[in-house]
Amino acid sequence: MRVVVLTWGSRGDVEPLAGLSVKLQEFGAEVVMCAPPDEEFGVLLERAGVPMVPLGPSVRSVVNNPKPPSKEDALKLAPELVAARFEVLTKIAADGCDAIVATGLLPAGARDVAEKVGARYLFASFHTVGAPAAFTNELYGDALNNGRAAIGLPPVADVREHVRTEQPLLAADPTLWPADSPEFLQVGAWTLPDHRPLPTDLEAFLDAGEPPVFVGFGSMAAHAPKDIARLTIEAARAHGRRVLLSRGWADIAAIDDQQDTFVIGEVNQQALFPRLATVIHHGGAGTTTTAAKAGVPQLVVPRIVDQPRWAARVAELGIGFAHQDPDPTVESLSEGLATTLAPETLARAREIAPSIDTDGATRTAKLLFS
Numbered sequence: 001m002r003v004v005v006l007t008w009g010s011r012g013d014v015e016p017l018a019g020l021s022v023k024l025q026e027f028g029a030e031v032v033m034c035a036p037p038d039e040e041f042g043v044l045l046e047r048a049g050v051p052m053v054p055l056g057p058s059v060r061s062v063v064n065n066p067k068p069p070s071k072e073d074a075l076k077l078a079p080e081l082v083a084a085r086f087e088v089l090t091k092i093a094a095d096g097c098d099a100i101v102a103t104g105l106l107p108a109g110a111r112d113v114a115e116k117v118g119a120r121y122l123f124a125s126f127h128t129v130g131a132p133a134a135f136t137n138e139l140y141g142d143a144l145n146n147g148r149a150a151i152g153l154p155p156v157a158d159v160r161e162h163v164r165t166e167q168p169l170l171a172a173d174p175t176l177w178p179a180d181s182p183e184f185l186q187v188g189a190w191t192l193p194d195h196r197p198l199p200t201d202l203e204a205f206l207d208a209g210e211p212p213v214f215v216g217f218g219s220m221a222a223h224a225p226k227d228i229a230r231l232t233i234e235a236a237r238a239h240g241r242r243v244l245l246s247r248g249w250a251d252i253a254a255i256d257d258q259q260d261t262f263v264i265g266e267v268n269q270q271a272l273f274p275r276l277a278t279v280i281h282h283g284g285a286g287t288t289t290t291a292a293k294a295g296v297p298q299l300v301v302p303r304i305v306d307q308p309r310w311a312a313r314v315a316e317l318g319i320g321f322a323h324q325d326p327d328p329t330v331e332s333l334s335e336g337l338a339t340t341l342a343p344e345t346l347a348r349a350r351e352i353a354p355s356i357d358t359d360g361a362t363r364t365a366k367l368l369f370s
Contacts, residue, residue, distance in 0.1 A: 002096050003368065004089065004119075006034035007104030008056050008081055010063070010219035012284040014041050016126065016171060017103060019192035021050040023361035027369055034088055040266065048192060053092065056084045060249060063219060078108075079143035085109030086147040093117040099368055103171070106130075108140040108163050109147055116151050122368070124169035126189075126285040127306040128180055136160040169364065173289055173357045176313055187367070188360030189289045196268040205262040209242055211277040212262070213337065216246030218284055223303040224250035225328050232280055233261060235333035239341055241277060270294070278340040280333070283307035283314075292319060295353035297340035301328055319349040 003024055007013045014035050021031045035041050037054035045052040062077065086109045089100065093113055099120040102110035107123070114121035130136075136159050144162075145155040156162040170177070170184040179186045198206075206212070213236040217224040225231070229245060229252050236243045242260040245252050246267075254261045269287070273279060273294035281287045283302040288310045291298045298320035300311035311322035321336035339345055 001029045001098045001369070003029045003031050003099045003101065004034065004092050004097055005031060005101045006055060006085070006089070006107060006110060007102070008036055008059070008107070009104035010059055010284075011040070011044070012126070012218065012286040013104040015044060015192050015286060016190035017101075018045055018048045018050055019190045020101065020171075020361045020364055021045075022048050022192060023365045024368065025049070027365045029365075029368070032092055034085075034092070044192075053088060055088050056081050059219065064249060074139060078106075078139040081105065082109045082140055082143035082147055086113060086150070089113040090116075090151070093119065101364075101368070102163075106136065106140065106160070106163055108144045108159055111163060111165070112144070112148050112151070112153060115153060120368070121165065122169060122364075123163060123165050124171045124187075124190075124364070125164075126170075126172050127177055127309070128170065128184060129306040129309065130160060130164075133158055133160045169367075171360050171364070172285060173292070173360075175317070175352065175355055175357070176289060176292055176310070177285075187363040188357035189285075190361045190364065191289075191358040194268045194270045196271070198267060198271055199264070202262070202264055202267065202272075205242075205244070206275050211275055212236075212242040212244045213239075213278045213280060214244045214246065214273070214276045215252065215280045216287070217248050217250050217252065217282045217303075218246075218287065219249040223282070224248075224252070225301060225326065228301075228328070229253060230255045231328055231330050231333055234330045235337055238330070238334050239337050241337070241341070244276070278320075278337060280336075283310040285310065288314065289356065289358065292349070293353055293356040293358055295346075295350040297321075297345045297349045299323060299333070299336040299340050301326075317348070317352060318345065319352055320345065 007017050024031050033050050034053045034055040036059045038058045097119045100114040101122045103124045111121045140159045170186040171190045173189045215232045233243050245263045279291040280299045283300040301323045302308040302311040314320040315322035321339040
């Protein structure tokens, strides 16, 4: 079986699909992954042993602008991505394709190429939050139907429903994000196993005292709270805790040279998170799931789209604190840390951890091979 998987989005979109790709390879499939041409995604997929074909512009070039993307930016980007999918997928499918699995920013164009070449098509999402149908049509409608016409297919009226199919997959843990509609087939979170050791200097920092507070906002460069490093460091120090800062795309940096703060780049979070006191993050699906699986309390400061709901669920489960105000202060973060550093929150996080389902890739692979 030859499978093409594709996404366009942040690391939180790319890494889960890499996890599915690895599992499909274990099942005997030949897999090609289409992903944004950001250097770090190429490194990730090379480590995973998954061949990569670049698709669309780099994500960093889009999200690292001084201002968050506007509606005008979206109206420009959407047709560009649709055209890229038609072009790239058509070339790949020319060599034979049994199935296309698509996720990430609404992958309009993928189902259409699958339809043209007679391949199976699956759409998956990591949450159930979506843009309104009318806005989706405004973004993608003309580009999608122009692409369909070019390959001899009739137009579609509702882009969102067409792309999502009659039964989209929900690649999320049911404890953290229960399916809220019978249309979704919940398969569990897709996870890429990570066996890399932690850097020696990071190990030394972890061993030198109590578990630190971790701060990381991933690829939320344009959306990370202002002065987040200073705010979180001061809040953690108020509780007598050391701080571990993850640079991410926001280039978070230390505010002074005190020895209670350590800055890291990209590391194995599956190995790191169980050794932390609290994970402060933006509420992406991957970080929320990894922290929950590690049994570590979370302080979630959500920024966009699905993140407020991940934050709310963390608080509802009693495994952390939801900071729904987009402008945190030292006092508000300190209040959140009072919750996450409480023994009962740690106990609850450890109680929930074994139930977190991170084997959705296996179920999805079985579904494709059925």
